[in-house]
Amino acid sequence: MNNITPTILITNDDGITAPGIKALVDAMSGLGNIVVVAPDSPQSGMGHAITIGEPLRLNKVNNLFEGIEAWQCSGTPVDCVKLAREKILKRKPDLCVSGINHGSNHSINIIYSGTMSAAMEAAIEGIPSIGFSLLDYKYDADFTLSKIIATQMAGLVLNEALPPHALFNVNIPNIKPEQCKGVRICRQAHAKWEESFDHRTDPSGKDYYWMVGKFVNLDDGTETDVEALQENYVSVVPVQFDLTHHALRKELSQKWTNIFDLKNHKL
């Protein structure tokens, strides 16, 4: 860390009143100047959604985090990061941390997660960033281990020269610190959600559906985040956002380049 006190942006997707973001503020308290900008309502599962075609509201919050500048925003977690940088900080913070999410964001969940999308938005901007998630959905979850990990991860990321635009997906098992075996640097497990839809009829006789998902791990390889968590390790996945399938690009560059017929006007 250099001698200038770093500025740390904190956001989440469970909303500004969630205990998880309070735990993250506590964990960051000795590391820099903190500014909180978080959604005013729960935004779980919002992925990388941004608000287009609707105005955004941004209001100061004075009664949640003692002595810390905090704002609530009507938009998505990604909107919060964009607004924080542009309208509140007016420059890049030195670190962005998101969470601590109530519930896991390992494996494929990174794609659906508002927590991780906020961290990714910061990384797109070139801001070092970390998303934290605890494997406990409950409101009164125990963030003791999460806070220890968050403080140390943030310290590492502030101090080390990491590749630009990299970020981290950190998941914490729902155990006590003394039960935790350590931290493992992992890859994203290949997994998916198997949905069923609970089909109901409303009072006026119209159908509606509730989404009910069952997580399925399709990855029996080693070094995955799912495996680490099952073995009581904290999982740390270094993340990037180039979605190109480079091997397939290489293969198809030769195979497909002259295969298209643009003079085909049959349609």
Place this chain on the structure above:
Amino acid sequence: MNNITPTILITNDDGITAPGIKALVDAMSGLGNIVVVAPDSPQSGMGHAITIGEPLRLNKVNNLFEGIEAWQCSGTPVDCVKLAREKILKRKPDLCVSGINHGSNHSINIIYSGTMSAAMEAAIEGIPSIGFSLLDYKYDADFTLSKIIATQMAGLVLNEALPPHALFNVNIPNIKPEQCKGVRICRQAHAKWEESFDHRTDPSGKDYYWMVGKFVNLDDGTETDVEALQENYVSVVPVQFDLTHHALRKELSQKWTNIFDLKNHKL
């Protein structure tokens, strides 16, 4: 293609009444049995959002696509794919195509795009899939070149043995077929949006903000989708959804494994 007629799921993020999805239905008409399941309202910028904590509505639409089964859904593009598979088709379709989006989804836009997230959701399910986007935001955009490309891309993807869970991001320049130089298999350009927020005051004196973005291409390398489109090529980016930063994982696996102190209970 085998002898059984393939089933093709069509969705989008501009909503079921957008001309772009009609163009895609036209382009697929000779290739298989088509089922349309699309949002009942515009869902641009929804990324990989899913609907949690709210019920979903699904209603048949008989007057938009002659002779084709079509449904509108109250949820996001990703919800549409999940509901289509589980409640309408009750099996995996042979192909999922999404679009044709009114406006580009090249480079970093893939992450914000509902069109591409719908295609990605299908790929997570193991359904071959393609997202199509035309570089014209207008309602009355000219989809002539887009339709030619969509038909040929869909034919290729139906016929070739591609890696499981791969998908394609296809962007079409806003030109006539005779102006198009061909198709290039590309990588995702490194780019970002520079936001400014238009700050206004509502009639009751409260502040609100409109997001206004300016696209910035940060990538001067070759073989990017942005470069191809600038040179009047169609860009085809093969896409995958493993977000692991493998090089950084390798580096940190050694460096960080024993660096954490879980007995640090200062907090």
